[in-house]
Amino acid sequence: MAYQATATAPVNIAVIKYWGKRDTALILPTNSSLSVTLDQDHLRSTTTSRADAAFQGPDRLWLNGKEEEIKDGGRLWVCIKELRAWRREMEESDSALPKLSEWPLRIASYNNFPTAAGLASSASGLAALVSSLSTLYALPQSASELSRIARQGSGSACRSLFGGFVAWREGTSPDGSDSLAEQVEPASHWPEMQALICVVSDAKKGTSSTSGMQRTVATSPLLSARLAGVPARMKAMESAITSRDFPAFAELTMADSNQFHAVCLDTSPPIFYLNDVSRAIIALVEEINRANTTPIAAYTFDAGPNAVIYAQAKDMPVIITAVKKFFPTEQEFTDPLKVGEAPLPQGFNDTVVRHGGWEKGAVKALIHTRVGDGPRVLGESDSLLGENGLPKVLA
Numbered sequence: 001m002a003y004q005a006t007a008t009a010p011v012n013i014a015v016i017k018y019w020g021k022r023d024t025a026l027i028l029p030t031n032s033s034l035s036v037t038l039d040q041d042h043l044r045s046t047t048t049s050r051a052d053a054a055f056q057g058p059d060r061l062w063l064n065g066k067e068e069e070i071k072d073g074g075r076l077w078v079c080i081k082e083l084r085a086w087r088r089e090m091e092e093s094d095s096a097l098p099k100l101s102e103w104p105l106r107i108a109s110y111n112n113f114p115t116a117a118g119l120a121s122s123a124s125g126l127a128a129l130v131s132s133l134s135t136l137y138a139l140p141q142s143a144s145e146l147s148r149i150a151r152q153g154s155g156s157a158c159r160s161l162f163g164g165f166v167a168w169r170e171g172t173s174p175d176g177s178d179s180l181a182e183q184v185e186p187a188s189h190w191p192e193m194q195a196l197i198c199v200v201s202d203a204k205k206g207t208s209s210t211s212g213m214q215r216t217v218a219t220s221p222l223l224s225a226r227l228a229g230v231p232a233r234m235k236a237m238e239s240a241i242t243s244r245d246f247p248a249f250a251e252l253t254m255a256d257s258n259q260f261h262a263v264c265l266d267t268s269p270p271i272f273y274l275n276d277v278s279r280a281i282i283a284l285v286e287e288i289n290r291a292n293t294t295p296i297a298a299y300t301f302d303a304g305p306n307a308v309i310y311a312q313a314k315d316m317p318v319i320i321t322a323v324k325k326f327f328p329t330e331q332e333f334t335d336p337l338k339v340g341e342a343p344l345p346q347g348f349n350d351t352v353v354r355h356g357g358w359e360k361g362a363v364k365a366l367i368h369t370r371v372g373d374g375p376r377v378l379g380e381s382d383s384l385l386g387e388n389g390l391p392k393v394l395a
């Protein structure tokens, strides 16, 4: 007898960044963070988990058709172990339940966008794993309780268990019980919020977030100044979101991204995630905002050169026009949200970006999406596992 569940989970892009751990084993952060969940219609991880008494040997997992080792004591292993323990508790108190916790697992996952390229695949991937397993095991735990498990898979993954605008509260407890995610506002609160992802590079990045942030904690004198300011910034960001104050949201988002990259530069040896194209995108957005007098766009960069530009739907046509003009893409851009284009603001000074713009392909592709909801449970027909327990989609 086999039981299985398939779930999808979204990507989230932080506007107040998580950068630093106070406990590397439990993944407890040095500061709270806040993110926007992006629409799974465009970017998602899909995961099928199956438990079968007939499976032999240890649990196995495939990512994009390729087997990944579930290392003893590793992050995937910890997430699976904790969810299985919750299932076991249920089975112990209700003998009618099938003993799924005793059966080996087969797990297949698929990301519909580049993995490990600074597009937050570990966040959506670990959230999809936790969602599919908690559905398979019929766990009663809330999304916030599940976020504690996802956090141990990858810190930022805890925020992908919710849609909309999501805070990860750093917590104070040494055991991590209060370091979890909660929704600040649902997607429906500010549906005009959209994101334009400028894919500058989809190659695997040089310095992983995990090792980069620990080097910052160990060596950056600037980090303590950043940490002292985050609580006030979190408060201001939550109030900007609650009151749908885009200019305030934009100022805080850009300041936090710049401060995060400043502490990276302050790390020894320094970490450079931004490149010349990233900096040119910053200059472009700053100039659009200057010419427009109030900010209509906000850039933010994670641990890589790709830009995410947040803007409201009404302003996205201007942003798309500007980005396409100065950064002609390799891949033709067809906008799924079909917002169209619009002229640049009066007084826009195009000398801020290299004369005439960048060569084709400096920005490889554009992904236009919007704020979206949390994990979704799919049906049997969406299973990624074949009857034999091996993945259907091979890379």
Ligand SMILES: Nc1ncnc2c1ncn2[C@@H]1O[C@H](COP(=O)(O)OP(=O)(O)OP(=O)(O)O)[C@@H](O)[C@H]1O
Residues within 6 Å of the ligand: 045, 046, 063, 109, 110, 111, 114, 115, 116, 117, 118, 119, 120, 121, 122, 123, 124, 125, 126, 128, 129, 156, 208, 209, 302, 303
């Ligand atoms: N769908 C998935 N299921 C399980 N694990 C995944 C999945 N997608 C990604 N991962 C894990 O996350 C790793 C990539 O994480 P990494 O932090 O290096 O990149 P990223 O998430 O794209 O970037 P960042 O988090 O810095 O924005 C993969 O090598 C894999 O171990």
Ligand SMILES: C[C@@](O)(CCOP(=O)(O)OP(=O)(O)O)CC(=O)O
Residues within 6 Å of the ligand: 013, 014, 016, 017, 018, 019, 027, 033, 122, 153, 154, 155, 156, 157, 209, 210, 211, 301, 302, 303
């Ligand atoms: C820059 C960031 O994207 C860093 C994300 O770091 P990870 O969550 O990938 O790190 P680990 O907890 O070590 O897996 C900022 C953010 O998402 O808040």
